[in-house]
Amino acid sequence: MIADIIVDLQYGDSGKGKVAHTLLESGDYTHCVRYNGGCNAGHTIYHKGEKFVTHHIPAGVFWGVKSIIGPGCVVNLDTFYREIKALESRGVFCEGLVFIAKGAHIITATHLAEDSTDQKIGTTKRGNGPAYRDKYARKGVRAETIPHLEKYLVDIYEELHNEEHEAVALFEGAQGFGLDIDWGDYPYVTSSHCTTAGAMLNGIPPKAVRHVWGVAKCYETYVGNKEFETSAQIFSQIRDVGEEYGATTGRARQCNWLNIDLLKKAAIINGVTNLVVSKMDVLRQVDEWVVRDDNDTIHRVHSEDMFRRFVKSQISEGIAIYFSESPHTI
Numbered sequence: 001m002i003a004d005i006i007v008d009l010q011y012g013d014s015g016k017g018k019v020a021h022t023l024l025e026s027g028d029y030t031h032c033v034r035y036n037g038g039c040n041a042g043h044t045i046y047h048k049g050e051k052f053v054t055h056h057i058p059a060g061v062f063w064g065v066k067s068i069i070g071p072g073c074v075v076n077l078d079t080f081y082r083e084i085k086a087l088e089s090r091g092v093f094c095e096g097l098v099f100i101a102k103g104a105h106i107i108t109a110t111h112l113a114e115d116s117t118d119q120k121i122g123t124t125k126r127g128n129g130p131a132y133r134d135k136y137a138r139k140g141v142r143a144e145t146i147p148h149l150e151k152y153l154v155d156i157y158e159e160l161h162n163e164e165h166e167a168v169a170l171f172e173g174a175q176g177f178g179l180d181i182d183w184g185d186y187p188y189v190t191s192s193h194c195t196t197a198g199a200m201l202n203g204i205p206p207k208a209v210r211h212v213w214g215v216a217k218c219y220e221t222y223v224g225n226k227e228f229e230t231s232a233q234i235f236s237q238i239r240d241v242g243e244e245y246g247a248t249t250g251r252a253r254q255c256n257w258l259n260i261d262l263l264k265k266a267a268i269i270n271g272v273t274n275l276v277v278s279k280m281d282v283l284r285q286v287d288e289w290v291v292r293d294d295n296d297t298i299h300r301v302h303s304e305d306m307f308r309r310f311v312k313s314q315i316s317e318g319i320a321i322y323f324s325e326s327p328h329t330i
């Protein structure tokens with residue numbers, strides 16, 4: 001098999017949906033697989049000029065590509081069925097295209113009730129943490145145990161390692177490196193593996209990886225309870241221009257300048273081969289070109305051109321960089 005992986009290098013919401021949608025249009029892929037997270041994710045996708053927000057369903061459905069929710073994921077079945085209905089009512093055909101790996105775990109009513117009382121992390125209250133905790137405590141509910149899911153269930157091994165036709169699969173992540181359970185700012189993290197390594201857990205042999213598409217914004221946003229935004233007025237402006245409000249919960253996203261050290265680290269750890277830097281149109285409108293480092297030292301780079309050059313100089317040679325200036329495409 002061949003695997004291309006999309007990974008968010010920041011705190012989610014960097015434009016993975018857009019990258020997945022763009023890559024899938026090529027018709028090169030036999031499968032699209034979501035590899036982590038649950039309906040805490042909100043992927044904004046523009047398809048034929050119309051805006052869609054998906055939570056569980058991988059972007060393959062927009063182009064007729066078989067779409068699988070992988071074993072690294074947790075699933076809320078109400079949301080799953082509702083999302084299929086909503087997509088179909090708008091002409092995005094899901095029948096016979098959407099599947100769930102047998103080993104994916106179910107988010108139960110108990111998980112939702114427990115997460116709804118979270119005060120500490122600022123979760124999306126979608127039951128993620130409790131569902132993954134029960135998975136690892138070996139008392140979770142696997143998709144394969146739910147009779148009414150039968151027509152959706154697949155064995156991911158048989159799908160990806162089929163001797164008759166080689167699978168070329170695009171692995172679509174959720175959340176991001178800064179929210180990863182191991183690499184993020186613990187405990188202000190999500191409960192899954194949001195990295196390339198997390199994608200591998202869904203049945204990819206290491207030598208099958210072809211491209212790793214890292215996605216970042218040219219500034220940063222974070223949703224949750226830690227203090228992230230410094231008080232500068234400019235960040236309110238970026239929030240407004242960039243429409244930085246959660247696609248899942250509607251919460252205002254805290255904004256800050258691009259942390260170049262985090263970007264570099266995330267690109268290295270995830271083995272990025274292609275980097276998409278999104279939302280250049282937003283910073284252009286605000287017209288402030290600033291980056292920061294891990295010590296919160298601010299570097300003014302003055303112009304868009306110098307910003308591009310600075311990012312290129314920091315990211316290792318051999319990584320192809322795309323500066324994206326539209327919510328519709330790379």
Ligand code: IMP
Nearest residue numbers: 012040041042122123124189190223224
């Ligand atoms: P949880 O994943 O709902 O448990 O939330 C843990 C942290 O991850 C919180 O700070 C959430 O706001 C954040 N989070 C979870 N999913 C996303 C996402 O898709 N985009 C951005 N932040 C997210």
Ligand code: MG
Nearest residue numbers: 013042043247
């Ligand atoms: Mg999102």
